[in-house]
Amino acid sequence: MYEGAVQDLIDEFGRLPGIGPKSAQRIAFHVLEADRADMDRLADAIRAVKDKVKFCAVCFNVSEQELCNICRDPKRDETVLCVVEESKDVMAVERTRSFRGRYHVLGGSINPIAGIGPEQLHIRELLNRLHDDTIEEVIIATDPNLEGEATSTYLARMLKSLGIKITRLASGLPVGGDLEYADEVTLGRAFEGRRSAIG
């Protein structure tokens, strides 16, 4: 155990995701040895993110204003909505440059064993957004894992009655890999979702 402030810093770093006690100690000593100006900048950045950043009132993406950049952009396609689990998924889809619609961030996926049900996610707000006739297609882009699939199943059931086109992201083989190394579930999905090679 170190004294006072050093131990407090190690404890605080240790509470961050993916950081164990040894990493926490290494980072804390890096902070001690680093330039004061660099560390002041880090402290200011942490303070600013807590002071300025909030969630977009429409899509729940992170934003410094009432509405995020994407919800404010008039050039985005208002008829297509992509539903994702987290804000970082918005960035992942944006990097593809193949989607020009808007987003809705659920804030997680349905995971009852972790105490997360539909009520803990932004599903009610999604239903409210779909009540006007602007949106014609909802793309469910939850993670391709069990919780993501179950959330997709739940959303599809909820949205079926609204008469909107509901699609789910395709799943299958990763680009650049060998077929023999694909696992059974992924390869099975790739077969189920095969498409015509002509046209």
Place this chain on the structure above:
Amino acid sequence: MPRSSFASKSYRTPAIVLRTHKLGEADRIVVLLTPSHGQVRAVAKGVRRTSSRLGATLEPFMLVDAQLSTGRSLHVVTQAQIRAPYGQRLAADYRSYTAAHAMAETAERLTEDDVDAAAQYRLLHGAFAALARGEQDPSLILDSFLLRSVATAGWTPSFSGCVRCGAPGPHVAVNVPLGGVVCAACRPAGSLSPAPESIDLLDALLTGDWARAASSEAAARREAANIVSGYLQWHLERVVKSLKHVERA
């Protein structure tokens, strides 16, 4: 010839994935239920990457053949192959998915590390297989699993004879702390008076009489589910979080 240190640390076992936690950048901790090693917590490295071959295999509710090596606090999954992809089928039906979560959480609470858990393993395997087949109401499979799981752990309830004096039934009162039906003479204060159909359903769920259970009415299923939930949480001495998210008919 002496065995290598890897061989002495490595073992192979069938397992059911109960739950997973994210670890670090791309790893997961998987909680496995095995027949002979009980509950095992193991690190699955790199499984959150889309290129991982193990990612889909180590999803919750999958029945797998796992190769593990022992570590200081956590074991490490070195290989895994799917025996039955229950997770995939359960995620496609929301009611089955929520029921499977409650089963997995209960199995996690009722088993320990390094203790034989063959009975709980068989029970959970059977319950997941029944859910995946989709032939019965998921709520009935869940309640039957919960009663039998608690019974396997040593707290067998009785819904035929009085739990205090053994007088043969049918009886009209249920006492959750005592573990089943009580006769008029033994009935303590605070006992419940469910409908006779609900008590009959509880008995059918405990004994696995599916024909009788399937013919029950919705009201009896609701009442029986409340008693099962109360009985389970009384013995676990804590709330089973997934139960409140279970979607019943």
